[in-house]
Amino acid sequence: MQPSVSIRNLKLDFGAIQVLKDLNLDIGKGEFLVLLGSSGCGKSTLLNCIAGLLEPTDGSIFINGDNVTWAEPSERGIGMVFQSYALYPQMTVKGNLSFGLKNARVPKDEIERRVARAADILQIGPLLGRKPAALSGGQRQRVAIGRALVRDVEVFLFDEPLSNLDAKLRAELRVELKRLHNNLGNTMIYVTHDQVEAMTLADRIAIMKGGLVMQLGSPAEIYGRPAKKYVADFIGSPSMNFLPGKLRAGPVVDVAGQSIPLDAYDFTRKGLEGDVWFGIRPEHVATGEAAAACPVSYELKAELVKPMGAETLVWSSIEGTPFRFRMDGHAQVAAGDILRVGFDPVRASLFDTVEELRV
Amino acid sequence: MADQTAPAPSRGIAEAVGPRPRRALSVRNIVIYGILALLSVYYLLPIWVMIMTSLKGMPEIQMGNIFAPPVELTFEPWIRAWSSVCTGLTCEGISTGFLNSVIITVPSVVLSIAVASVNGYALSLWRFRGANVFFTILIIGAFIPYQVMIYPIVIILREIGLYGDLAGLVLVHTVFGMPILTLLFRNDFYSVPEELFMAARIDGAGFWTIFLKIMAPMALPMFVVAVILQSTAIWNDFLFGVIFSTPQNYPMTVQLNNIVNSVQGVREYNVNMAATLLSGLVPLTIYLVSGKLFVRGIAAGAVKG
Ligand SMILES: Nc1ncnc2c1ncn2[C@@H]1O[C@H](COP(=O)(O)OP(=O)(O)OP(=O)(O)O)[C@@H](O)[C@H]1O
Ligand SMILES: [Mg+2]
Numbered sequence: 224m225q226p227s228v229s230i231r232n233l234k235l236d237f238g239a240i241q242v243l244k245d246l247n248l249d250i251g252k253g254e255f256l257v258l259l260g261s262s263g264c265g266k267s268t269l270l271n272c273i274a275g276l277l278e279p280t281d282g283s284i285f286i287n288g289d290n291v292t293w294a295e296p297s298e299r300g301i302g303m304v305f306q307s308y309a310l311y312p313q314m315t316v317k318g319n320l321s322f323g324l325k326n327a328r329v330p331k332d333e334i335e336r337r338v339a340r341a342a343d344i345l346q347i348g349p350l351l352g353r354k355p356a357a358l359s360g361g362q363r364q365r366v367a368i369g370r371a372l373v374r375d376v377e378v379f380l381f382d383e384p385l386s387n388l389d390a391k392l393r394a395e396l397r398v399e400l401k402r403l404h405n406n407l408g409n410t411m412i413y414v415t416h417d418q419v420e421a422m423t424l425a426d427r428i429a430i431m432k433g434g435l436v437m438q439l440g441s442p443a444e445i446y447g448r449p450a451k452k453y454v455a456d457f458i459g460s461p462s463m464n465f466l467p468g469k470l471r472a473g474p475v476v477d478v479a480g481q482s483i484p485l486d487a488y489d490f491t492r493k494g495l496e497g498d499v500w501f502g503i504r505p506e507h508v509a510t511g512e513a514a515a516a517c518p519v520s521y522e523l524k525a526e527l528v529k530p531m532g533a534e535t536l537v538w539s540s541i542e543g544t545p546f547r548f549r550m551d552g553h554a555q556v557a558a559g560d561i562l563r564v565g566f567d568p569v570r571a572s573l574f575d576t577v578e579e580l581r582v
Numbered sequence: 583m584a585d586q587t588a589p590a591p592s593r594g595i596a597e598a599v600g601p602r603p604r605r606a607l608s609v610r611n612i613v614i615y616g617i618l619a620l621l622s623v624y625y626l627l628p629i630w631v632m633i634m635t636s637l638k639g640m641p642e643i644q645m646g647n648i649f650a651p652p653v654e655l656t657f658e659p660w661i662r663a664w665s666s667v668c669t670g671l672t673c674e675g676i677s678t679g680f681l682n683s684v685i686i687t688v689p690s691v692v693l694s695i696a697v698a699s700v701n702g703y704a705l706s707l708w709r710f711r712g713a714n715v716f717f718t719i720l721i722i723g724a725f726i727p728y729q730v731m732i733y734p735i736v737i738i739l740r741e742i743g744l745y746g747d748l749a750g751l752v753l754v755h756t757v758f759g760m761p762i763l764t765l766l767f768r769n770d771f772y773s774v775p776e777e778l779f780m781a782a783r784i785d786g787a788g789f790w791t792i793f794l795k796i797m798a799p800m801a802l803p804m805f806v807v808a809v810i811l812q813s814t815a816i817w818n819d820f821l822f823g824v825i826f827s828t829p830q831n832y833p834m835t836v837q838l839n840n841i842v843n844s845v846q847g848v849r850e851y852n853v854n855m856a857a858t859l860l861s862g863l864v865p866l867t868i869y870l871v872s873g874k875l876f877v878r879g880i881a882a883g884a885v886k887g
Contacts, residue, residue, distance in 0.1 A: 276780050295787030313799040323785030324797070360625035370785070 224287050227252045227410035228273060228378055233282035235268055236435075242268045243279070244434040253408045255401075257421040260431035261457070266363065266414040270380050270413040273412065274303050277382050287377055297327070299378075302371025306383040308363040310355040316366050320373050334373075336488050341369040344403070361392045368403075369582040383441075385420065397423060418458060422446070430454050448572070450490075452579035455502050461536060461547045462506075463572070468501040470582065476501055479542045483519050487569045491581045499582055502572040505536070508548035518567030525560045537562070602732035636660060636855035643851050659852035663860060667853050668844065669837040670829055676857050678830075679837035683817055683864070685748060691812045695805065698760055702767025703793050707779050717768065724761030732825060737825065740845055751826045755816050763808055770804040771797060810872050814865040834861045 235243040250256045251334055271277040273284060275296035287297045291299045310319050320341060324334045340457045342348040344363045345527040355363055364384055373545040380570035384400075385393045404411055416422055420430050422442045428454075430445065438450040443468040455463045468478040474562055475487040478501045514520045523546065527538035535550045539562075548564055550556060573582040631648050636659050638652040638814075665675035672678075701720075705713050736745060736755060744750030757778040774797065781793045796806075838861050842854050 271780070274780070274784060276783060295786075296780075296784045303781065303784050303785065305777040308773055309775065309795050310780040311778070311782070312798075322782075322787070325784035326791060370781070374785075533593050535809060 225252070226250055226256065226285075227287060228412065229285040230269075230273070231283045231285070231456050233269070233272060233284065235265075235277065236280045236282045237273060239500055242434050243272070243540075246249055246434065248429060248436060250410055250412060253410060254430070255413065255424055255426045257412045257425035258412065258431055259416065259418065259457075260423045261427050262416060264431045265434040266381050266416075267382055267433055268434075270303075270382050270412065270414050271548070273298050273299075273378075274301055274380055278526045297323070297436050299414065301378045301380055302374045303369045303380040304364070304371055304374045304382070304384045308355070308367045308387075310363055310366055310370075312355055314569045315352055315354055316347060316369075319355070319366055320351075321368050323370065324380075330560075337373045337375065338399040341372040344372065344406075345369050360388050362394065362444060363398060365390065377410060378527055379411045381407050381411065382413055383416070384416065389541070393418045393420075400424065412488045414558070418460065430457060430507075432457075447582065448491075450491075450581050452500060454500070454573070459504055459506075461505050463504050463550075464546050465574075466501045466503075466541060466544050466546070467576075468499050468573075470496050470499045470573065472496060476568075479521065479544075481519060481521070483568050485568055485573075487567075488527045488571065488573070489569075495575065495582050500574040500576060500579070503566050503570065505547045507566055507570040509564055510548065510550050510554070514563045514565030517567055519568060520563055521564030523564055525558055525562055527556050528556050539564075618783070620844045625750045632638065633861060636852050636859060638852055640848070640850065640852060659850070660856040660860070662850075663853045663857035667841055667850075667857065669832075670840045672829075676834060676841065676860055678838050679832055679834035680860070682748075682827075682831050683835070683861075684835040686751055686755070686827075687813055687816045690752045690816050691809060693752065694756040694759035694812055695808045696761060697806070698763030698808070699727075699767045699798065699801065701760070701764040701795065702769075702788075703771050703797055705764070706771035707774070707776075707792075707797070708767045708789070717764075720761050720764055724765070728758070728821065732821075736825065744850070746831075748827065748831055751822060751831075754822050755819070758822075759812055759815070763812070766808060767801065767804060770801050774800060806872055807822055810868060813868055817846070817865055 225250040228248075230246060230248040233243050233246040234241070236543065246269065258409060260266055266315070268277060272279050273286075274290065274293060275298075279292065283290055284297055286301065314322065317338060320338045321334045324337065329337075329463065338351070339348075345368060347362065347365050347369060350358060350362060355366070358366065359481050364387075367384070385396055388396065397420060403504060404424075406519065413420075413424060425442055427439060427441055430440045432453060438445060438454045440448075441451075445454065446458055449458065452465070456465070466478050468476045468483075470476050470485075472489070475482045475489070476485055477483075477497060479552055483501075498544055508514075521541055524538040525537045525539055525540065529536040529538070533552045535552055535554055535556065537550060537556060539546050539548070546564075556562065574580060575582055592878075634651055635643060635648065637655055637657070639656050639658070641655060642653060647818075649883070663675060664677050666673060667675050669676060669679065672762040682884060694743050704710065705717050739747075739750045739754075746754065767775065778796065779792065782796050787795065820835045823836045824839075828835070838857055
């Protein structure tokens with residue numbers, strides 16, 4: 224099937240700074256793609272390139288099979304929602320929604336129809352006569368989404384649309400966005416640096432770093448089978464524990480004085496030997512009786528205990544390497560306690576120490 | 583019931599409730615208001631003298647006592663100043679100058695603000711190639727003394743056939759207002775969030791639509807400031823008026839000078855004062871009217887984004 228948006232060898236420099244370096248990305252029709260990455264990695268820049276607000280230094284962009292690299296933003300069949308809402312302050316909500324349609328010389332009754340439909344979908348009907356200053360943050364963002372909605376476009380672009388909202392409202396609007404996507408079936412490209420948002424919304428996540436896509440995959444893949452140590456470290460909070468180890472034929476990995484058999488481990492690259500990082504997520508570490516039942520277990524001293532309500536985070540170390548794990552919120556632990564922890568190597572991720580790619 | 587009665591007048595901090603009580607007469611207030619009153623007297627006294635003098639006949643003025651109100655009230659000096667005092671060769675009063683000043687000021691203000699606002703908008707939001715160089719040149723222009731440029735401008739105007747024409751004077755005022763006005767508008771448009779501009783582009787608005795529908799309404803307070811600045815500066819201008827216009831086109835300021843500095847006959851102080859007050863009336867009105875608008879404009883523009 225033809226992709227909805229496709230980006231070919233995209234480069235963008237700001238003077239001497241290379242922000243996007245030879246970036247390639249294909250986004251399927253109706254897909255919800257989340258661009259996730261740390262601050263300054265070029266997410267907004269990429270989105271602005273797709274929107275036509277920035278001119279790439281090199282490369283091309285296709286939307287629905289058309290090369291739009293040189294097209295005006297309004298001709299690309301995209302709608303965009305910004306972090307700061309960017310509503311026109313002196314226009315009413317209705318004026319905001321219909322501004323783009325008026326510019327495109329859409330007939331009056333058609334404008335009325337589309338505004339009414341968007342207002343209905345987003346439940347902003349009663350607000351149509353108000354100015355943006357008289358709206359709450361959540362209402363403003365709904366109007367901003369409406370402005371993209373009325374344009375009847377193929378592709379929606381979102382640049383951190385929820386990050387100015389409080390946690391509760393954010394969760395609410397997240398659900399609404401997901402529902403909107405299910406109902407409309409548009410292609411959506413969504414920039415965020417909130418992992419939870421990425422995990423809950425995305426069909427696929429693109430992890431970006433330094434202007435490149437590090438990994439592109441479903442949330443489960445990104446979380447369960449990170450392709451790079453950077454991705455493994457970036458996703459999950461607290462992040463994955465990395466223990467230095469030595470991989471030998473068998474296959475077996477020696478970690479902190481124990482030989483861990485890897486018969487069940489799903490290798491990406493077979494036959495590799497030598498120094499590796501053995502990664503295990505804090506939530507995949509078992510304690511107490513469950514730990515004893517695991518194929519691998521260690522005795523550790525709890526150094527710092529952080530109760531979080533539903534669970535308790537424990538900071539510790541294995542042979543000098545920091546090691547974090549999660550326990551049940553009811554667990555009675557205090558700093559200084561000796562605990563038995565264990566894990567199943569099936570859930571681990573191994574990376575070579577040179578390129579830090581998944582083994 | 584006892585706990586519902588009003589609390590004792592001398593409340594401690596612990597029982598603080600409702601708005602904080604303010605004392606009207608504190609040492610601080612007395613000092614501040616005292617200084618303010620003194621300053622206003624200092625500034626108002628000359629105006630008082632002018633108004634009183636303009637309402638007296640000449641014999642009364644010659645008796646001295648400039649602060650005293652008129653014994654015999656007369657509006658004759660005002661009428662004379664407006665319609666029959668000699669302003670150079672003609673003796674038609676300052677009314678012709680008033681009309682000339684209006685004809686000079688209105689188009690100059692409108693034109694300079696129209697051009698400068700578009701300049702500022704293009705420089706801050708569209709950032710075309712060479713925008714910074716253009717802006718730098720414009721700002722350097724603001725620092726070159728007027729006197730240096732007068733002769734070249736006279737020649738330029740003569741060459742294009744506008745020397746001595748009101749259109750030429752309007753052009754000169756427009757050009758000289760450009761650097762500072764462009765700077766003001768550019769900085770104002772710089773404070774507009776860039777995402778707003780992006781959103782408008784995605785909505786298919788072009789250069790002029792974005793300016794007229796979105797940016798100009800947001801810059802309304804700036805427009806008011808620009809109108810105050812330009813209209814008072816151009817109305818009060820003397821130098822360009824005397825150089826770039828001919829006697830029948832002289833603005834009010836030049837005519838006023840001719841009246842006050844005329845060496846023939848007795849000095850009619852009362853007429854001089856009346857003419858001066860008349861020519862100051864327009865800037866004064868602009869301050870009073872637009873000052874109010876200005877404050878309202880700021881309040882309305884406070885919620886950007
Ligand atoms: N106009 C510009 N001129 C020069 N450098 C820029 C410009 N805009 C962005 N950059 C640089 O490009 C890089 C990427 O910026 P971008 O805004 O795309 O980051 P981002 O991934 O969206 O980050 P955030 O999560 O903080 O929004 C940053 O290092 C930034 O400093
Ligand atoms: Mg960004």
